[in-house]
Amino acid sequence: MTAAALALDRLRVTFDGFVALNDVSLNVASGESFGLVGESGSGKSTLLRAVAGLAPVAGGTIVVNGKPLGRKRDKAFYRQVQMVFQDPYGSLHPRQTVDRLLLEPLAIHGFEDTEKRILRALDEVGLGSGFRFRYSHQLSGGQRQRIAIARALILEPSILLLDEPTSALDASVQAEVLNLLEQIRADRKLTFIMVSHDLAVITHMCDRLMVMQNGEEVERLTASDLVARRVTKDYTRNLLVASEGFKRSA
Template identity: 75%
Template sequence: MTATALSVSDMVVTFDEFVALNHVSLDVREGESFGIVGESGSGKSTLLRAVAGLNVFESGRLTVAGRSYSGAKRDRDFYRTVQMVFQDPYGSLHPRQTVDRLLLEPLAIHGFTDVDVRIARALDEVGLGSGFRFRYSHQLSGGQRQRIAIARALILEPKILLLDEPTSALDASIQAEILNLLEQARRERGLTFVMVSHDLGVISHMCDRLAVMRKGEVVETFAADALEKREFSADYTRQLLVASEGFRRG
């Protein structure tokens, strides 16, 4: 039986008196690509940010690679294991830093010494050559920025990638390229993905299983191929399927 890479149990997140996550539980297996879908405000991005330590969770338990974490405190080992790619490639990269500096920073924090080799390899892996190394992010297109963001996440050789709508800010023609890049990295590195998206088409293409969220709660969890077969139980999931632009029957 495949080991569990990441486990969330009874997680609660509140903002003032608003309950953003209401006793959310899910398990993600090693090497799995796990999707989280739901309409805007359903809590899916809040869940990802709580796992990453960007949102505090008041109660519940988070276990990653056998280690438990609480609140928002994460140690260096956590970030060697878990990295996150954000939705907005324009906001996630520092505008006054070169690509070289952006990629060097995590390596320096974690004490790597073979930085030139790692930076060259990272750029090559995301389809950008060494000519991009000393450019600034404002000199890059949206798709190129997201490739740099992915390179920055992969450069520490994590086991788990958290992906928060990684293509929704990009043109449709670029979206497919980025998704293919991510899928290739997952296969070659044996990565575990937790991917948030509002687009059931993206999730059905990329993920093995998915959780449907609504109003801060998990409505149901099922295998991704159940979408095409309509083998799910919640009316809310059916409504999402109808509303999801880009979903096409096979």
């Protein structure tokens, strides 16, 4: 087995006494795609944000590529871990052009060949240089999410945290973005940790997944378990039924 890209041990997050994430442990191997499924308040997004340093860690440890994380993340950490947010309308600065958005991470980390990298990043997400000087309000939801992905990839991280990256998109656009993410993962050998409320999306994208509820783990499954309906917990079963659409009770 390859070394763990991300290892969480009894990670705990509290907001003013409210326990948002309760002692969750997790190992994600390098190159793996791991899914977190749950409904609102399940703590799935909180887990991602805690790893990224955006949520207060109250207990437990986070180890990234063998290196335990302290309270403060250093610059090297952000070269390894990047995140794509759910809302494509809220995650791009409203007053900055795409060019400026992509330049910023390069400037922070002191890259030299910014011109080349920006063009390559735009190409990689299938947008091309025609989009380089647009403002975010001149882009559609799917295009915005592609820019957000380009921004996350431009620092060449090894781990990508995906927080419901397609739930705000139309179904046809979702398919395009999911395909793009799979393509990128294959090309760059990335490790994905993906959060979604949609079992079908997670099954499609991930090898293993964890079902969460109220800040705790419900159960851990592989994608093939789910396909074969080998689930043990009622909650997971409910989610499975719900994902099949409405059934009229007689």
